[in-house]
Amino acid sequence: MEDFVESMLNFGGGGGDESEDGEQLPPAGETTGYKSKNLDAERRRRSRLNSNILALRAVVPNITKMSKESTLSDAIDHIKKLQNEVLELQTQLADSPGEAREKQGSASCSESFAPTDSIHYQGQVELIPLGSCKYNLKIFWTKRAGLFTKVLEALYSNNVQVLSLNTITFYGYAESFFSIEVKGEQDAVMVELRNILSSIVEVPSN
Incomplete structure (x- = not known):
């Protein structure tokens, strides 16, 4: 983790006797153009x-101080x-009953095989109100390229x-758990959001 902090603070290079592209700097005072x-x-x-640093602050929920070092430390803790x-x-999951292991064995035979009893749950979206404009959002979906990015957008x-x-x-599926806060008219936003997310994670027909 210390290496992560050091690499972020030194990102892009800096200091030393070489320019950013690795070219050796000329003697001091030789040209004003090089300065x-x-x-x-x-x-x-x-x-x-x-x-x-700003990107880290946007995704780390608890930022204790606004300094770069504190932001990196908070990101590491998160x-x-x-x-x-x-x-x-x-x-x-490892301690779950034999049903999960049976599904694992079936999936190992063919990565493209989807167990019949799991089709009903593909594309599931759940919103649970917590009060004060906050919700728990759970999405169960089949892994597809670009789908998670669309959900965030x-x-x-x-x-x-x-x-x-x-x-x-697990086995070609993903389950995401969000803690979210809604701004604006909650009822209208949540209805619209549920419809949008459901359309995004819906399993396409063959």
């Missing part, structure tokens, strides 16, 4: 670093928390803020 080039490179490096939750869920386009997110995948 200008070096300043431009430093501005670009700082801009990329600031963009990455990643550790998610990893622990994934391990707990994997343990629960639908949430943001409807002024829905994602507070936390966990996803588990």
